[in-house]
Amino acid sequence: xxxxxxxxxxxxxxxxxxxxxxxxxxxxxxxxxxxxxxxxxxxxxxxxxxxxxxxxxxxxxxxxxxxxxxxxxxxxxxxxxxxxxxxxxxxxxxxxxxxxxxxxxxxxxxxxxxxxxxxxxxxxxxxxxxxxxxxxxxxxxxxxxxxxxxxxxxxxxxxxxxxxxxxxxxxxxxxxxxxxxxxxxxxxxxxxxxxxxxxx
Amino acid sequence: xxxxxxxxxxxxxxxxxxxxxxxxxxxxxxxxxxxxxxxxxxxxxxxxxxxxxxxxxxxxxxxxxxxxxxxxxxxxxxxxxxxxxxxxxxxxxxxxxxxxxxxxxxxxxxxxxxxxxxxxxxxxxxxxxxxxxxxxxxxxxxxxxxxxxxxxxxxxxxxxxxxxxxxxxxxxxxxxxxxxxxxxxxxxxxxxxxxxxxxx
DNA sequence: CATGCCATGTAAGGCGTTACATGATTTC
DNA sequence: GAAATCATGTAACGCCTTACATGGCATG
Numbered sequence: 001x002x003x004x005x006x007x008x009x010x011x012x013x014x015x016x017x018x019x020x021x022x023x024x025x026x027x028x029x030x031x032x033x034x035x036x037x038x039x040x041x042x043x044x045x046x047x048x049x050x051x052x053x054x055x056x057x058x059x060x061x062x063x064x065x066x067x068x069x070x071x072x073x074x075x076x077x078x079x080x081x082x083x084x085x086x087x088x089x090x091x092x093x094x095x096x097x098x099x100x101x102x103x104x105x106x107x108x109x110x111x112x113x114x115x116x117x118x119x120x121x122x123x124x125x126x127x128x129x130x131x132x133x134x135x136x137x138x139x140x141x142x143x144x145x146x147x148x149x150x151x152x153x154x155x156x157x158x159x160x161x162x163x164x165x166x167x168x169x170x171x172x173x174x175x176x177x178x179x180x181x182x183x184x185x186x187x188x189x190x191x192x193x194x195x196x197x198x199x200x
Numbered sequence: 201x202x203x204x205x206x207x208x209x210x211x212x213x214x215x216x217x218x219x220x221x222x223x224x225x226x227x228x229x230x231x232x233x234x235x236x237x238x239x240x241x242x243x244x245x246x247x248x249x250x251x252x253x254x255x256x257x258x259x260x261x262x263x264x265x266x267x268x269x270x271x272x273x274x275x276x277x278x279x280x281x282x283x284x285x286x287x288x289x290x291x292x293x294x295x296x297x298x299x300x301x302x303x304x305x306x307x308x309x310x311x312x313x314x315x316x317x318x319x320x321x322x323x324x325x326x327x328x329x330x331x332x333x334x335x336x337x338x339x340x341x342x343x344x345x346x347x348x349x350x351x352x353x354x355x356x357x358x359x360x361x362x363x364x365x366x367x368x369x370x371x372x373x374x375x376x377x378x379x380x381x382x383x384x385x386x387x388x389x390x391x392x393x394x395x396x397x398x399x400x
Numbered sequence: 401c402a403t404g405c406c407a408t409g410t411a412a413g414g415c416g417t418t419a420c421a422t423g424a425t426t427t428c
Numbered sequence: 429g430a431a432a433t434c435a436t437g438t439a440a441c442g443c444c445t446t447a448c449a450t451g452g453c454a455t456g
Contacts, residue, residue, distance in 0.1 A: 001300070009306070010303075018435080018436075022435095030293050030294065031299065032296055037438090038415095038417080038438080038439090041437060041438090063435085064435045064436075066434090066436090079307060080307065083304060083308055086300060088322060089297050090326060091294065092292065093291075093372070094294070095230040096291075097289055098368050099232075100283075100286060100288060100289065101367065102209065103205075103206075103209030103212065103279070105360045107280065115288055122288060160309035160393070164301050167382075167386040168302065170382060170385075171298060172293070174379075174381070175375075178377070179374075182367075185370075186367040186370070217408090219407050233444085236444075237408080238409090238410080238444075239444070241410095242409095264406060265408085266407065266408090403456085404454085404455080404456100405452105406451100406452085406453080409449085409450090410448080410449080411447085411448075412446090413446090413447105414443105417442080418439105420437105422437090423434100424433105424434085425433080427431085427432075428431080
């Protein structure tokens, strides 16, 4: 998956400026891209050159002008064919903390417990932040479209978009929950280990 | 955390060649670095220039020569001070699949179910591979040091290294387990959603 | 006989990051 | 009055990846 594909997907059905795209990328914790200017604006220029997006400059008084990008028909079909061909990509598992733990175990086992406690605290803090952000976004969306035409579809079932939105948040939540439980369990083991070591 | 820190940690107590370090990095799924030649060999040269590692070339007959690197006293103290100062680093959460799901929900909801099924299958396959690799490594280590002087320390408790080693595998295992459960639950929800949609 | 492993490196190119630049408006 | 937000971009630098290069040994 390239950043261009993601941008096409984000643009589907809702034209946006580069600034908006950038914000989306910065705010979502699971994106592959940090969402810095250089990435986003260059990708948009390139998509424009390839004719997959169209750019309309909107001048506003008392506010900077915006370049609003939207999908062209070519962009729509590029998106569709990417989606049809795309295989699901596996998550990237990058956990520097595991390296830190391994090094600490070899060189200074006394640091294990404080390291684990700090890690646990930080993961829990991140978890809380993710939950708060979700609540904030939910409130925002409820304000934007009420009564919500999207929450229930015509047949009375949940819409696909709502389901996937909830699924994404659920995924992140489970990730932090698993990490928290793991850290707790390792901390307990380490406490009983070093405790026993001192007793005997 | 830089690759240099990780190399110092890996070298602690067991001198190795660049090739060995590279293999370790390639094999461990949670490292931040892919472990390609360019990274490892350049980092070793740089550590050598800074005087943190020493290099001894070992010539062997009927096999290529190896450059075995080990920590110098300066390297030992650099490692210790890094470890003392280091704050635990949070895992990176990069899940392109969540983007794919979101795009699919907006453009082609019928693709959700097959995407989810493929993803589930791939995650389960990765999970099995990780478990197998763990079993393989365990067998290797049991062969190398038997009776194991490291599994139990002098006071009869588990050593810190053993504990952390098990903890690392446990972390990876929990990660895949959480991802599997999540995928299963979303797949079920999507099935009942699209099923209901067709019934009514 | 070919493929793969061991073992060391180099070269080229792309991608990503941080920082800089500008300028108006809103908020504390 | 300072700082953050909106909004667009550019420049420099570094890291990371892929590929190339070499060469002997082992395995099928």
